[in-house]
Amino acid sequence: MMVEIMHMLALIFGILCFSRMLLQYGRLHIDHPLAQFTMRTTQWMVKPLRRILPPLGWFDMASVASALIFIYVMHLVVALWLFRDVTVLGNVVFLAGSVLSTVLTALKAATYSLLMGLLIQTILSWQQQPTHLLTVMQRIYRPLTKPFAWMRYRQFDFSAAILVLFLWWWLSAVLPYLQQSLNAWYLQ
Numbered sequence: 001m002m003v004e005i006m007h008m009l010a011l012i013f014g015i016l017c018f019s020r021m022l023l024q025y026g027r028l029h030i031d032h033p034l035a036q037f038t039m040r041t042t043q044w045m046v047k048p049l050r051r052i053l054p055p056l057g058w059f060d061m062a063s064v065a066s067a068l069i070f071i072y073v074m075h076l077v078v079a080l081w082l083f084r085d086v087t088v089l090g091n092v093v094f095l096a097g098s099v100l101s102t103v104l105t106a107l108k109a110a111t112y113s114l115l116m117g118l119l120i121q122t123i124l125s126w127q128q129q130p131t132h133l134l135t136v137m138q139r140i141y142r143p144l145t146k147p148f149a150w151m152r153y154r155q156f157d158f159s160a161a162i163l164v165l166f167l168w169w170w171l172s173a174v175l176p177y178l179q180q181s182l183n184a185w186y187l188q
Contacts, residue, residue, distance in 0.1 A: 006078055010074035011112070013067065014105065014108075017042050017070075019116070020042050022140050025059060025060075027139065028132075045066040053065050076098065101179070101182060108175055118141060121137035121160060126156060141160060141163075144163055148161070148162045
């Protein structure tokens with residue numbers, strides 16, 4: 001039970017870090033409640049890393065690094081919790097597996113962040129009056145949804161539907177297969 005809670009906390013923190021990066025890329029104003037929430041929940045880890053990692057264009061690399069570091073530390077803590085032995089940290093196979101598992105978990109968090117943003121954009125596009133958040137979401141997702149622009153009908157924007165289906169397939173089929181392959185590699 002404790003292991004699942006720790007995995008869930010790491011995934012939620014990763015989602016918040018990737019959401020923060022996307023919202024900064026979309027140039028959401030700092031006073032917006034969503035920006036405030038992501039800033040306040042991740043600032044304790046992102047702020048020190050920002051001194052070391054400058055942004056890459058509009059992409060906040062400190063947020064990405066925060067997600068990766070937090071998830072990796074979670075994997076180490078879970079290993080210590082399960083094995084109750086510090087010598088497991090010296091095992092090269094374990095460390096390589098932890099890095100690969102960290103990458104898979106970070107990809108899962110980024111996918112959830114993209115998926116939630118696309119759903120928010122779709123719901124906001126149904127309103128009569130456009131909001132500032134819709135403009136930001138469209139700025140974030142325009143490069144990804146541009147090939148599907150023909151899926152608009154009047155004020156309803158279904159251009160994100162193909163991307164949502166792809167992200168859902170990635171979450172439900174590809175990532176579990178990769179995680180299962182990694183687990184099988186661990187057991188060899």
